[in-house]
Amino acid sequence: MSSQPRRRRLELEEVGDVTVVNFVDKKILDEQNIQIIGEQLFDLVDNQQKRKILLNFGNVEFLSSAALGKLITLNxxxxxxxxxxxxxxxxxxxxxxxxxxxxxxxxxxFPDEQAALQAF
Amino acid sequence: MNQPDSPHYPTRVSIPSDLEEARQLQDQIEQQLMEVGGFSEAEIFAIKLALEEALVNAIKHGNQMDRSKMVHVAFRLETGRFDIQIADEGPGFDPDDVPDCTDPENLERPCGRGLLLMRHYMNRIDYIPPGNIVVMSKWSKNGQA
Known part of the structure; x- marks a missing residue:
């Protein structure tokens, strides 16, 4: 059933001790896609021990309630x-x-990355 | 059970309970929305989101992802007006039983968020008992309906 390769859905950048996450996809839809994004986000906390995470939604044009569930769990x-x-x-x-x-x-x-980084 | 004011739907499509099939149907409807016109960008966002939530509900919760069960979609599109009916082959549900996901107590639970968004973004949404058929309408604020 898997029609999409399991590619990386997140682009990570370290700014000081903050991990800035950019989403590769413009649309965060699709059960399989959301599942992978969720796993990659949770991995930051569970395995990579990241504690300061900034999600930059600059690339995202659309998301559904299924994606919101993953954000709540991540939080x-x-x-x-x-x-x-x-x-x-x-x-x-x-x-x-x-x-x-x-x-x-x-x-x-926060409206932009600059302001968000200052919130940590 | 007939809706007294249910519109005539010129387009009827049945798809198996497969999210990829749903995606293709959504793309076709979006394409037609663009062609027929009369909706603002925000209204098209609203329709796309409600359609996504309704189809995912039908496939996941209604048909339990069982590919042998179908989702029956009927819709009508005219300039600035969109009517759609989505029926699954599941047992249905009572939308009043879904907990309020904006209640702080429920905020972290996966409960009815999609339903809330559908209600917000569409002008009309009704579940036909036993709750396996949802009927939604959206008309443009510009009065082109």
Whole structure:
């Protein structure tokens, strides 16, 4: 059933002690895709011991509720590990999705990467 | 059970419970939305998101990813107006039983977030008992419907 190769869905960059994550995909949809993105995000906390994670949504144009579930789990994992998860560069349309679901209250969201980095 | 005001749907498609098949159908509908026009960019985003959530619900929760079960989609598109009915072959559900995912207590649970988004983004959404058929409509704010 697997039609897509298991390629890396995240681009990582270390800025000081913060791991900045950029999404490769413009659309975070598709069960299989979301599953892989989730695994790669969780791996940062579980195996790579990253504790300061910044998700940059600059490339993302579309996401569904299934993707929100992964972000909630990631947030919980980071908090349990004593770390911090911050998000930035979220398109207006996607920000509205966060607002409707009230997740804008749960996540720490900043307009750009500069401001987000200062939040750690 | 008929909807008294259910529109006539000129296009009817049945797909197996496969997310890739759903993706192809979504791409076709998006293409037609662009062609028929009358919707703003934000309205097209709204329709795409509601369609994604409804099809994933039908395939995952309704048909339990069973490829032998079909998802029956019927829709009508005209300038600034989109009507769609999505039926799965599952037992249905009562949307009132889905917990409120905006309740702080439920915020971290995977509960009804897709349903909430569908309700927000479409002008009309109804589940036909026993809950395996969803009917949704979106019309443009520009009054072109």
């Amino acid at each position: 919980k994992k980071v908090q349990t590990a004593g770390g911090k998860l911050v998000m930035c560069n979220i398109a207006r349309s996607i920000m509205e999705v966060f607002e409707i679901t009230k997740l804008d209250k749960m996540f720490k969201i």
